Amino acid sequence: MSQGYCITTRRLRLRCRHPQWLLETQELFNRIELFYYNLLLKHEELWDENSQETLRGLEFLSLPGREKRIPQTPLPWEDVPPYFRRAAANAGIAAAKSHLSRGKSSYINKAEKLNTPTVFYKRMYRDFSAEEITLKVWTGNQWQWMRCRLYGKPFPEDAELMSPSVVFEQDFIMLHVPLKEATPDTSSVKLRMKEGRNICGLQFTNGDAFAVGCVFDKDGKELGTRFFRGGDEYRHHCRRLMEKIAVSQEALGATMEGHPNQKYWMHLKHLSDHYAHQVSREILCFCQENEVSVIAVPKYHEEFTRRVMIGSGNWGPLHLSTRIREYLRYKAWKAGMIVIEVHANGTGSVCALCGKPILEESKKAREYVCESGHHGNRYLNAARNLTEKCRLQFGKHVG
Ligand SMILES: [Zn+2]
Numbered sequence: 001m002s003q004g005y006c007i008t009t010r011r012l013r014l015r016c017r018h019p020q021w022l023l024e025t026q027e028l029f030n031r032i033e034l035f036y037y038n039l040l041l042k043h044e045e046l047w048d049e050n051s052q053e054t055l056r057g058l059e060f061l062s063l064p065g066r067e068k069r070i071p072q073t074p075l076p077w078e079d080v081p082p083y084f085r086r087a088a089a090n091a092g093i094a095a096a097k098s099h100l101s102r103g104k105s106s107y108i109n110k111a112e113k114l115n116t117p118t119v120f121y122k123r124m125y126r127d128f129s130a131e132e133i134t135l136k137v138w139t140g141n142q143w144q145w146m147r148c149r150l151y152g153k154p155f156p157e158d159a160e161l162m163s164p165s166v167v168f169e170q171d172f173i174m175l176h177v178p179l180k181e182a183t184p185d186t187s188s189v190k191l192r193m194k195e196g197r198n199i200c201g202l203q204f205t206n207g208d209a210f211a212v213g214c215v216f217d218k219d220g221k222e223l224g225t226r227f228f229r230g231g232d233e234y235r236h237h238c239r240r241l242m243e244k245i246a247v248s249q250e251a252l253g254a255t256m257e258g259h260p261n262q263k264y265w266m267h268l269k270h271l272s273d274h275y276a277h278q279v280s281r282e283i284l285c286f287c288q289e290n291e292v293s294v295i296a297v298p299k300y301h302e303e304f305t306r307r308v309m310i311g312s313g314n315w316g317p318l319h320l321s322t323r324i325r326e327y328l329r330y331k332a333w334k335a336g337m338i339v340i341e342v343h344a345n346g347t348g349s350v351c352a353l354c355g356k357p358i359l360e361e362s363k364k365a366r367e368y369v370c371e372s373g374h375h376g377n378r379y380l381n382a383a384r385n386l387t388e389k390c391r392l393q394f395g396k397h398v399g
Pocket of ligand 1: 354355370371374
């Protein structure tokens with residue numbers, strides 16, 4: 001088994017006595033960032049270097065160094081802590097590379113202002129836990145340590161905390177902390193299949209079941225099936241909120257300014273988030289119970305997806321499937337499973353038990369009937385076909 005890791009970002013709310021100092025720090029950071037951005041765009045000879053060499057080249061151009069030589073383009077600020085300067089320079093390099101990667105010559109549509117959040121490298125922070133952090137900040141006159149309180153969930157025990165950044169959001173100041181976590185198993189899909197690991201195939205629906213899943217072992221034997229329910233409840237809650245939005249919109253009429261319905265929209269957003277997390281967690285548990293290694297989700301043609309999504313409505317269970325997939329992918333990855341997409345064409349038109357066509361008139365019904373008289377849930381049938389398709393598709397490569 002190979003080891004791997006994934007990086008996720010944890011957001012914590014930050015409170016401190018002098019938010020103004022964080023703003024000063026941010027402003028300085030962005031000015032230094034812009035300085036290095038412009039410097040790199042001017043020096044074509046550095047464009048193809050890797051990030052480390054680029055940084056070294058820019059430092060040579062802007063800093064006197066140990067030998068006190070006069071640099072070509074001196075950095076116009078004095079006594080900037082090296083780790084602060086370097087973080088800002090790296091942000092500037094990233095911005096310049098992104099500008100150049102869009103194929104523009106360096107002077108067309110160049111940024112006038114950059115606004116990357118301040119990244120605090122090591123030595124720019126200390127006493128860091130999920131409850132507090134002490135940051136080195138620019139007060140406008142001097143550099144000073146400032147203790148900040150943090151509010152959020154505790155960090156996972158084995159996670160490595162990477163350089164945090166301070167982000168000014170609409171109402172709050174947040175600390176974004178990238179977490180690096182080891183994942184137990186990152187072997188490729190092919191290898192997993194070769195080792196005969198279990199597969200879970202999923203089908204998403206617009207009914208009470210958000211999704212239905214089934215697990216096959218390497219020989220195609222079914223180990224379990226499950227419906228992940230709550231779709232009707234979700235649809236009901238969404239409808240109630242949409243009604244409230246409609247009523248308040250009507251009441252406000254033409255005088256409406258800004259987003260008076262913001263609280264309902266936020267409620268809707270949280271509701272969707274809640275269900276997407278819940279369903280993806282349930283799917284993950286089911287997969288863990290059945291020692292699944294590969295999760296297959298259906299892939300459709302873009303046009304089909306668009307049509308189905310429009311047909312199923314904005315706030316229905318099927319619409320949420322996009323987010324469920326997204327959460328599932330990341331949760332599965334952390335648990336050592338891989339989510340892959342398998343083309344869904346054909347999975348709805350044959351019987352998973354005998355392979356015979358499904359009778360035309362039952363194709364759209366919840367219960368299907370096949371030519372040999374088998375019948376059952378249409379979505380479960382599709383999930384079974386998808387799992388088998390995945391098994392055969394990857395089985396072929398390994399012999
Ligand atoms: Zn059949």
